[in-house]
Amino acid sequence: MSEVGKRESFTVPIGPQHPALKEPEHFLISVDGEIVTDATVRLGYAHRGIEKAVESRTWVQSLYMLERICGICSHIHAMAYCLGVEQLAGVEVPPRAQAIRVLVAELERIHSHLLWFGVAAHEAGFDTLFMYTWRDREKVMDLLEGFSGNRVNYSVNVLGGVKFDIDDTQEIAIREAISFLEERTHHYLDVVTQDAMFLQRTRGIGVMTRSQAEVLGTVGPTARASNVYREIRVEAPYAAYDKYPVKIILDSRGDLEARFVVRLTELFESYRVILEILETLPDGDLTTRIPRRIKAGETVSRVEAPRGELFYFIKSNGSDTPERIRARTPTICNMMSVVKLLVGHQLADVPMILAGVDPCFSCNDRMVVLNRGRKMEQLFTWEALRQYGIDYYQRHSA
Amino acid sequence: MESTTISDILLSLIALLIFPGGLFLLFVGLAYEWIDRKLLARMQNRVGPRWFQPWADIIKLLAKEEVVPDAVDARLFIGLPIIALAGVLTAAIYIPFPGLPPVGSFPGDLIVTIFLLSLLTICLGLAGANTLDRFSLMGATRALTQLFAYEAPFLLALLGPAFVAGSWEINEIIGYTDGHWLIITQPFGFIVAVIGLIGKLEIPPLDAPEAETEIVAGALTEYSGRGLALFRLGKGVALVLGLALIAAFYLGGVATPLLFLAKTLALLLVIVGIHALFTRLRIDQTVGLWWRYGTLLVLVQWLGIIIWQGVMI
Amino acid sequence: MKTEEALSIARQLVEEWEFKTKTERPEPNRLDVALTTVDDLIPIVVGLRVIRLGYLAAITGLDLGPDEGDLEILYHFCTAAAVITLRIRIPRQDASVPSLTEIIPSAEAFERELSEMFGVEVVGLRNKMRLYLPEDLPEDVFPMRKDISDQEISQSVTLQEI
């Protein structure tokens, strides 16, 4: 395609409402024919100002606020927050509660990875794989619902421990589901590494070298698929991860296939850890008392969310409302790196590369670039667009 | 020419509008679309849509308001879906799709039928190019590139049986294929015909022109209401006609309506199986692969026929 | 590089080159380096990058309250379990910090958020596009500052005519 002369290149707005993206984010992809020449991202569509709202709520209420930052990994946000506040308050959480927290975190990692795997297969146009992965994911959702009473925001965490306990019926259900999922994951790993048509869409696509990954600041499985040794559960074990160590999964190829393989192999780690916890679950009570006013001070709490390192900075001024909570989600780092990665690829690969990073958004924003009359590009904000729509219909229906 | 009496006109009108022609064909088209979606659902371990879902969709779409975008040639925007459906419906006259001999036929109607079938895709491409919306522009370019890549091999694959039957009139070809199962003698031709049909109708895995996750609905992004309904109907009817054509040519002709129905359904099962089994390929992959292997396969098939014909005579 | 080793190297780097700083260890795995002047920031960050110590995990903005009158910006560098935090206090009026994007490209997102939430002018940041906040929020409204309440923020948004 070495056409000389000015090719008609235009900006393809992917998002904020787009079938490829389950949550609103807005990519401005400039295309020359089918090749991407430039890409920028605009976030903020689901920004609810949680960091501001938390400053006017008590420590107990802000737990549920922070839990709703992300719909898929609500438990890890609550856990990071609780670990930080307990560190500030100098409270020792009973070992049984820590073990249950790790168990639910691993269950959440399984359901998050299976969800991502299905959506990525759907992006590639392999709907059958999407349907099967989401069917198997239901097993984990049923476990979480049986254990905590809610499929998504399970709210297992509470400041100072956990609310729910594991009895034998839960244990039997977990063991049975894990064995079924283990067998299915072997099958999916085989599909991802063997299926000729699927490999056409993943092998050698969206390659990110190790140095690129480090410079662009990617975190989590996406970075580990490019051989970056960065895993909080291994390097800085929190909660009960020191008693139930996890092995880091690395891959050197750095392409989309590697990202699939890393996440699926991580599932095996999660199964192993869960079964280990079930064997040696320490007994003891579930919670300890924690004062309503937390001592003044600052702390940093880092945990490994399914998508990468989740960083919490918590500052307290001694009152019963937090002074400042900064939650830096892993997706913001991955998003910045993927945008730079898109240049040079085909438009058809863009959804796959975006999905490859597993964007879990409850981040953000609204901008439509309408190419009116092929010359001038005009910027609409959400209200302006709504207003424009209303006027249009009045003019035409009158 | 014997005098065309009123009854002839009436008969052909009924044939055109009611029985093997218009309404019945639309009905069968939607029925096949339902079977397609139900089979796919069952293959994906889902319950799948209820029997009246396609009809409900079409009625809903017809009831919906037709929005004609501003920067678009309104006459073309409204006219294209009508031409597409009309083209496909006229192709039905020459195809024995309900197991009965075709209504009309003239020497060389095979070429006309195949052109009419591809008229649908051409209208789709023009409809996409007609608007300003990026997604439909992308969809239009992809639809037309895929059309060129899949049109020639599909035509050659269908000419195989015609060549063996010694005529280009569907009616006579069916007469010849009645006894012979050409799938055995011309296997490559059959494969190319089936994959060509999948490519022409943009059924996944070759649905790059309307890849939902990249360009929303491809060329149809701007369409809503009546236009979309007509295009959907056209697709359904084209599916039925394509299946009937291949079944009639390669699976031992039109024995009895019931047996023919079984053959087309078996072919549909194969196509849905392929749909469920594979990932969507990028447009450059589908076109690139097909130009090399598809055309090669059908030429090898032709070579086989010529040599076989030469030896026989 | 293990946690303790990382922390001691960082402390050594800061003290050896007599940056005007005050270091302290609030928690076993944390080292806080309080910078007195803003222009020490770039040299320290370059120093950390040269010895490849840790990656920029986040930039946190703190508003110490209208009476205190200062903003505090925290740069968190993490490696293994160690968290090295560089702290700078800057006045509220025309607060400005140098941009790190030349050295660490991934800082762009954090700096864009810092500038739109706290009104800190990041000198040298190329892409000043807003990251989270919508267009129709006025330029001079910085939501994360303490002196503005939730109600005032929502009232400040006015429907622009197109």
Added chain:
Amino acid sequence: MKLGTMLGDIVLSLFSRPSTELYPFERSETPQRLRGLLIWHPEECIGCGLCAKDCPAGALDLIVLDKEAKKYQLRYNLDRCTFCAQCVYSCRQGCLEMSNEKWELAALDRSAFEIVFGHCLDNG
């Protein structure tokens, strides 16, 4: 490199029962711990109001009718409740629990969402 690795799954599920169900005609039974509609047992309540104080969504408020006779009234805004069960956890007398049968709580008008437990109106 294999072609059609999902063939086994497809053929198998063609001949087996689909795993999706036709809700609302078929319903799978709900787990024991499902967090549905809130239920209040007024007998043990001592009127401390911790549940209302701790509720992150502000869905509860406790009205003291008269202190000595231990008569209280709990106003429950169903549409604000996020079913997090913090109130059940905060209540030391254990007089709050969440039912696992009542979870289809949609209604046509908002008045159905203001539930007033307590003496003058027994809850739905």
